[in-house]
Amino acid sequence: MKLKMKTLAALLSILMMLSACNSQKKEAGFTLNGTIHGYENGTLLLKKDFNDPNPVKYEVKDGKFTITGDLLDEPKDLFMEIKEKDVRFGLYVENGVNTLEVKLTSKTHPMMGEMFSMEVIKMEASIVNEHEKEIREKDQQVRDQYYGKNMEKMASLTDEDINAYKEASANVNREFIKAHPDAYYSAYLALRLAHGEDSEGVREVLAMLDPKMDNSLVRALKTKLKDMELTDVDPSEIIKAKNVSYKVEKAFAGSNHTNIVYMGMFSNDNVCTLTKDGSIQIVDAKGKEISKFKPSLASLPTSIAVDQDDQIYVMYPLTKKVSRKFRGRTMEIDETYAFECSVFDTKGELKSTFELEGIVTATGARVAEGKLLVADWQSRIIGVFNAKTGAKEAALEDMRPCCAILDFSINAKNEVLVANLGAFRVQAYDLSGKNLLAFGKRGKSVNDFHGCCNPVSVAYLDNGAIVTVEKDPTRVKIFSSEGAKQIEGIEELVKGCSYIPMIVDSKDNLYLASPEKGMIKCVSVS
Template sequence: MKNTLLILSVLMALFIAGKSVENNNPFILNGHISGISKGEIVLLTFAEKGYQTDTSEIVNGNFQFKGYYPKLIMGTLRLKLKRNGEEMVLKKQIMLENVKMNFNGSVNDFENAKITGSGIHDDYERCKEGKKQIRLKYERIKQSFPKYNPNASDEDKKALQAKYAKHKKKLNAAIKQYEKDFMQKNPNALYSSYLFEKATIFRSYEQLYELVKDLHPDLKKQPYVAKVISKVENMRRLEIGLDKIMDGVDPVSYQVDKEYKGKRVLDVIYLASFKNNELCALKKDGTIIILDEVGKVTKRFKPTISGKPTAISVDIEDNIYVFSSEMKLVKKKIRGRMVSKELPVGVECQIFSKEGEAINKYNLSGVHIASGSRVVDQHLIVSDCKLKKIQIHDRTSGELLKEIDDMRACCGILDFSVNQKKEIIVANLGAFRVQGFDYNGNSLMAFGKRGKEVLDFHGCCNPVSVATLSSGAIVTVEKDPTRIKVYSNKGAKQIDGIEELVKGCTYIPMIVDNKDNLYLASEEKGIVKCCMVK
C-alpha cells in the first residue's frame, strides 16, 4: 500500500546521528545571565530515553553545564524566577554539540540570549531568523483582515473564519518551503539533516519518496538522511499492496456473542488460549483465570509473583507462562524538584501447569518488560515496549536467541501474534502499521497508514493488537474509539456491536482460538467474545 506511513519520529525534540558521533570532546556550556545573582537553571532534553534534565547552580550570574551527546539533539534552557510577585519560566532553545559553547543573556531578554561556539547552533539561529521574518510578513497581512464582529451574521463569521484558516495554511506552507530551501542551500550542514528529520514526521510513503528524490546529493550522504533513503527503498520492496497480501483470503463476518459470560471477569490485562479452546486470562493482581467456551470460570489460582504481572502465554502442552517485571524506584531531579517513578528493569518468567503447579522459572536476558508474549514450538517470543524490540528466546532456558528492532512502541504498548506460517505479525502502533517478520528479523510485508477510513488506523497510535485467522485473514484492534477490523481480499470490514472497551491510550488484549473465535479484554468491561457468522 503506497500510502503507508513511515513514522520516523514522534518527538518534536528530534535527535540525529551526525558529525558529533565522531567528536570525542565533551559538551561544555559556560553561561552568564545578567539580572540574577543566584538560583538554578535547568537544561531539558527529550530523546530515546524520554525527558532528561540537568540542573546547574547560578553563582554571581554564572553557570556551567557539561555532558556528552553522541547524537545531535536540541535542548531547552529553563530559568524559573519571580517577577512582580508572579512566578514565571524563561526559555531558550539550544542545539547541543560536543564543543565549548558560551551563553550570554539577561533575565529581561532571555529568549534572545547570544550563544556562540557551535556552528550547528549558528545554523539553527540563522534558520530561525529567516522563519521569523516570514511570520512577521504574514502577521502584517493578517492585520489588514477585518476584525471579528460578534454581531455579524453567521455567514460573515464563517467567511472570516475561512479567511483566517486559509491565511494560516499559506503561512505554514511558506515556512516549510523556507526549510526546504535552507536544506538545499546548505546540504553539508548538520542542521539541514535535523530539518530533514523534522520534515519526515507522519509522512506517507509517497510523500517520503517525493521528499528524498530531489534532495541535494551532498545532503543524501549525511548519515540520517542516507538511513531514511534506505528505509524508503525497503518500503518499496515491502509495500506489495494489501490486495497481494490478502490474495486468496476470503472475507469473513463476525458478531458479538451476547450470551458469553466472560463479561463478568474484570481487571484482565492479557489473554491466551488452550488447545481445547478454553481461555486463559491474566488479571492485574496476577491471578490466572481459566474459562470454558461459554465464559464460565473453571479454574483460578494466584501464583506468587515478585514483580508486576504483564503477560501470559500457553504452549502446546497447555503449560502457562507468566511474565512479571521487576520494578525499580528511580529518583530524578526535574525542574528543581525530586520526582520518584517506578520503572521496569527486568523480567521473570514462571511456568505452571494448567492445574497451577509450578514447573520452572527463569529470568529473561535483555528484557525490561514483557508487553506481549507467545510460545511457538521451542521458542518463547516476547515484545518489549520499553526497548522497542521483539525478542526470541529458548522456551526451556530463557536464553536469548534473536532480537528484532525497528519497532515503534507507544503508550507503553507493543503486541504481536504468530501465524500458521510461523511468521511474527506485529501491531507496530507507533508507525500505524501491521508488519510481518521471520524469526531472523527479515521484513516480509507491511500495510497500514494513519487516517480515518476503514482501511486506515486512527488516533494517536494504532493498532494495539493483531491476530491471524486460519484462513490467513488478519484482525486488528484499535482503541479510542474501539474498532475491530478483519482484513481479507475485500479490504477491511469492521465488526459491529462492540462497545467502547477502554478510555484513552489503553491496551486491549486479543486472542484467537482454534475455531477462529475472537476474544477481547477490558479491565472495566470484562471479556468479549466474537463468533464467526457462517
C-alpha cells in the first residue's frame, strides 16, 4: 500500500507531547523555541488543523524560530508545516518554555508491501516529556519487531504483518493508559484507540481513564460516546428489509469503459459516467455506449449527478496559477479558489452554470427533490444547494472522510446515507443534518469494515437494505435483517486507497467501476 509523502511525514512525526520547563512561570503563557536542522531560513506555517487555509507565518532564521501564546487551561495542540520540505507535523505545548529540535534528512525508503523509491523527509525530534518518551520507545520496539531496519524485509511486508503491527502498537497504548490513567497523554492515546470503534468499544476505552479527568480530550470522548449511543444500531435489528442476493453478470460488456471517475443513473436505467479525461458517457444496461460528449469547462470535472429530468450536473474547480516553493525551487501550480456546477442535457447542450458556495473539493454528488448535494472531503461537509439557482441552503457537517474520499447516496425519503470511511461507519442524516442512524466499526469480520478506512461507497436498495463497497481488498456487502452478506465473484477493483464508484438502478442492479477493469454489473437474483 503506497503512502503519499505528506501522509508518511505526518505518521513518522506522530504528534509529540512536550513538557514545560520550570524556568518561566506558568502565568506567562507558553513559548515554543524550536530548532530545525536542514532548514536554515524560510517560513514555518502554524495552522488550526492540517487543512487550515489561512495559516499564521513564522520566520525561521538560522534554523531557529519562536512561537508564543496566552496562558493555557490545558496542553494545546499545534499543527505546523514546512511547505518547501513537504513536511507536516503536530505537537502539544504546555504553559512555560517548550523546546523542540527537529532534524530533516532525505532518505530513500521502501513503502509497505512493495519496493519502490521515493524521497522521504524524515523528522526526528527531541522528546522532553517522560510520558511520551516512554510510549515512543516501546512503540519503536514493536515497530522494529515487525518492520525491522532491513529494506528487503520492509518491502515484503504483507497485510497480515501490517495489521499485526497495528494491533501490537494498540496494545502498547492500552498498557500505557492502564499504568498512567490520569496522564493527559493517556487521554490523547485513548482518543486514538477509540477511532473506528463502535459505542461499546469507545465505552471500554473511556473506562480505562481516571474518572476524575476533565479536559477537552476526555470531553470529546464522552460526547462521541453520547452521540453514538443515540444512533448506534445493529443493522440487522434496524433494517427490516430482507436480504437481496446478487451475482456478477458475465454478459455485461463493461470492460472497455475504463478510467471512470464517478457515475449517475438516468430515469431509463442507462448509466451516466464521468471519465478521467472529463468526458460524459451514456452506457445502457448491456454495457453498450449510447453516446459521449466532452463539455468545455474551465478544468477537469471531479463528479457528476443526474436529476429526475435526466439533466447532468457536472462539478469542476476554478483554478488560478500561483507560485509555491518546493525543496528550494519555485514552481507554478494550479490552486483551486472556487467550485462551479454546469448543467447539460443528454446531448451535451449547456443549460446553466452556477458557483457552489463554500465547496473546496467535490468528490460526490446527487440530486433529489430539487436539491443538489455535493460532498466536500476537505471541508468535511455535504453541501445542500438549490438545484436550479445554485443557492446554498444547508450543510451536513462533521463528516469523517479519509484518503481524499467522501461519497453518499440519497433515497426517496430524502435520507442521506454517508460512507463515513474515516470512522469506519455508515451514517444516515436528514437534510437538516440530524443523525438518523449509524453502524459499523473497524474489524475483519463481514459485519465490520476493514483496512485503512472503509466503506468508500454506500447506497440504499429499494426495499431499504443497504449496500456498501470496501477497497483494499474489494468487498461489496448487503446489510439487511439477516445481517451482512458479501457478494461473491467480484475481483479486486482498485489498488490501495482508491475510490470505487457505485450506482444502483431502479431494479436494484449494482454498477461498479474500476480504473483498469472497467465497469461490472451485479444483478439481483432475489
